[in-house]
Amino acid sequence: MDIGVLNGPGLRMERPRVSGHRPANRPRSWGEDYASGLTDTVSAISSDIAAEQTELYDTTSGWGNVMYPVFKPVENFGSFIGNTVGLMSALSPKGMNPKVAEYWQGIGESFRALGSKVVDALGGDGRAAGEITPALASIVVARKIPDGIQLLDWTRKSPRTGGDxxxxxxxxxxxxxxxxxxxxxxxxxxxxxxxxxxxxxxxxxxxxxxxxxxxxxxxxxxxxxxxxxxxxxxxxxxxxxxxxxxxxxxxxxxxxxxxxxxxxxxxxxxxxxxx
Amino acid sequence: MSLISIGECPVCRQGELIVVKDPAREMLLVICDDCESQWDSPENAVKGGPPLMDEAESLQDASYGDLENAGWSDLVEHLQHEEQAKRSIFQSGDR
Structure with a gap:
């Protein structure tokens, strides 16, 4: 089998490279991949903000423009969490615990939904305003910690002694x-x-x-x-x-x-x- | 005030069944001092009947006077009889 793809052209498995410079197309380390992926995510989010900001300024006026810098970061924070967890999950050598990844991705999606509802409500015709509270509540209530990492709750008070x-x-x-x-x-x-x-x-x-x-x-x-x-x-x-x-x-x-x-x-x- | 204990808890088998009063509902209950399952009568508790689903949140230990007032005098009689039996066993053992 030719492993030139991994170790450089012309290097066969029976002649492993044991010394000398590493080939230019060596596989990147996990850390490098992670940093690069994170940078890409941040730049993608930045360009997304710029594009949406332009669109919002063109199509709306009043409160939408004023409150945009306040609530838009909430949505972006959601995207950031969701994307970062996706990256970590994909790049981690052993893979992230799927339940943990799912949990954080869920949190990210909830924040993204909340930010988008607020931006819609303030920048649009206000119809989405009624959905803001349920969206906020979903972050607190519906994002139950998965069974696999749920801890015991020791706060129950005894009705007889009052102790926990x-x-x-x-x-x-x-x-x-x-x-x-x-x-x-x-x-x-x-x-x-x-x-x-x-x-x-x-x-x-x-x-x-x-x-x-x-x-x-x-x-x-x-x-x-x-x-x-x-x-x-x-x-x-x-x-x-x-x-x-x-x-x-x-x-x-x-x-x-x-x-x-x-x-x-x-x-x-x-x-x-x-x- | 001494606790009024009427037996072993049928749910956890670790705790004792204690007679308590619920000041909010002005009634007596039986509670396990370990798993804190509650019953509305001594018979249900001792025979392993279904515990209450609507549990009281604040309870006080009951006295023999509370038992008499609540019409649980049969239980008082039973407990006093048991107490006398225990005493007589200890007294016969001393001889």
């Missing part, structure tokens, strides 16, 4: 308490262990069991804690049970546990039979 979830978990499962009949006790920092387990849960295939207003996740994670409380025998626990408010990532409680979720009370075991 981190305080609640640390108090109930941070150290051995013989007053509790059953108690999973974490090794180390309870919040860090739970966050780590949650990352594993989101990257793996852990689906919750829903009981009433709670979602119960049982996540495999080695050496998370031990069996404490009055009934515990200090057995090692290789799972973390995370209980959230139903359908959300708001933590209610979490504790190290065995691999099975808590069975419903009065569960009728089918193998025991009946009389």
């Amino acid at each position: 979830a981190a305080h609640h978990v640390s108090r109930n499962h941070g150290s051995l308490n013989l007053n509790k009949p059953n108690q999973g006790v974490f090794y180390g920092n309870a919040v860090e262990v739970v966050n780590d387990a949650w990352r594993k849960a989101k990257s793996g295939d852990v689906t919750p069991i829903t009981v009433g207003n709670r979602d119960i996740y049982v996540v495999p994670r080695d050496n998370s804690g031990f069996a404490g409380g009055a009934g515990g025998q200090l057995q090692n626990f290789n799972h973390v049970t995370i209980i959230t408010e139903k359908g959300t990532n708001r933590v209610v409680t979490a504790y190290p546990s065995g691999g099975t979720p808590p069975l419903p009370k009065n569960y009728e075991f089918p193998l025991l039979g009946g009389e």
